[in-house]
Amino acid sequence: MSSSNRIVTYKSPGEVEVQSMDYPSLEIPGQVADHFGIPKKAPHAVILKVVTSNICGSDQHMVRGRTTAPVGQTLGHEITGEVVETGEDVLFVGEGDICSVPFNIACGRCRMCDEGKTGICLNVNPARAGAAYGYVDMGGWIGGQAEYVMVPYADFNLLKFPDRDQALDKIMDLTMLSDIFPTGYHGAYTAGVTTGSTVYVAGAGPVGLAAAHSAQLLGASAVLVGDMNRARLDQAESFGCVGIDLSTDGELADKIAEVLGAPEVDAAIDAVGFEARAHGEGAGEAPATVLNDCMTVTTAGGGIGIPGLYVTGDPGAVDAAAEEGTIGVRLGLGWAKSHTFATGQCPVKSYNRQLMNMILHDKAQIAKAVNATTIDLDGAPEGYRAFDDGAARKFVIDPHGMVPGRAAA
Known part of the structure; x- marks a missing residue:
C-alpha cells in the first residue's frame, strides 16, 4: 500500500500543479466533524485507487481565478475508482470493486438525502447545504484528481459496477457518471x-x-x-x-x-x-x-x-x-x-444507476459525444491549458494506467 499520494492543486490563476500529500485516511475533514459534532473517524468510508478523474468546466472557474479558491485548493470531483481499503462499517462494497463516485457528498441520513436531494445534504458542509470533492466552499473535502481518494458514507454514495472487466472495457463512458x-x-x-x-x-x-x-x-x-x-x-x-x-x-x-x-x-x-x-x-x-x-x-x-x-x-x-x-x-x-x-447541483444519485445501464447495454455513447481523451496525472496542467483554450475534448486523467490501451505509469 502506498504511503503517499499525488494530487492536482490550484497554484495561481491559469496554473495548476501536481503535488505530493499524505495518503488519505478514513477520517472526515476536521471542520466538518467539529461543526456537526460527529466523530472524525469514519468507519463508513473507503479509500479508492483512482481509475479515472475528469477535468470539469467547474474546475476551470476556480483555476481561472473566478472563485474564492485559495492557493493549494485540491481539485477533482469527477471520480471513478477501485476500492482498496474499507472501514469496518462498510457492508456492501469491498476491495477490488470498481465504483463511480457522485460528485455530491451525501450523508444518506438527513432530511434532504431521504428526499433524494443529495446535492444539498445538510451534514457535510459547515458553510451551506451540499458538498463536493476538491471544490472551494464545499466542505474541505480532498479532491480526486489524484492517485487515491477517501469517500465517506461509502455504502450510500458509491455506485458499484456489476462486472469489473466490463467496467474497465467501458470506462471512458462510465467515468462520465460521476458528474457530467x-x-x-x-x-x-x-x-x-x-x-x-x-x-x-x-x-x-x-x-x-x-x-x-x-x-x-x-x-x-x-x-x-x-x-x-x-x-x-x-x-x-x-x-x-x-x-x-x-x-x-x-x-x-x-x-x-x-x-x-x-x-x-x-x-x-x-x-x-x-x-x-x-x-x-x-x-x-x-x-x-x-x-x-x-x-x-x-x-x-x-x-x-x-x-x-x-x-x-x-x-x-x-x-x-x-x-x-x-x-x-x-x-x-x-x-x-x-x-x-x-437550478442547483444535479442530485447524481437520482440518475446514475439508470444511465449506467444505458451505457452497459450500449444505448448511450457519452464518451463519443464529449470526445473523451485520456491523459496521465502529470499531463493535468497541459490538459487544463488546452481545455481553457477551447479544446473540443473532455480530458480524463488516468493516474495508474488502468484505462485499456494506455500503458501503466
Missing part, C-alpha cells in the same frame, strides 16, 4: 425534454454536449447547440445536433427559425453559467446573456434547465453586482411566459 452525464441529463429532464421536443442547448462544452446527448436519449426531435467555438460546434454536429454559431451577426431566434421554421423551442438548457459572453466574435462577458436567451427562445409554458454554474462570489466579475451573483436577468419575461426554471 447525470448533470447534462438533469438539465434536459428538468427542462421537460420528452418525445418530439425541440431543444436549444447553450454551450458546446462537455456539459452542453452531455445535455444534448441526453436530450436525444429523452426523445427530442431536434437538438440545437449554440456556441462561438467552431470546433465545439463541429463536435455537437458529429452526433446529430445542429450547431448554432453565435459568433456571427443575427438574432438567436432568427437562427433557430432557419432550422425549425419557428423562432422558439420547447425547452432550453443553460450549460454555460456565470462566465457567459454576449454574442458576436470578440464579445465581452455579460453574465445574464444565456438565461435571457433561454427565456427569449423558449415557448410559453416551456422549461429551462440550468446545470451551468452560478456563484455567490466572483472576484473577476464584470461589475460589483455580479461579484455577489446579482446579474441582469429578465425575470419578468420568464414570468410572463410561464416558464419553469430548475
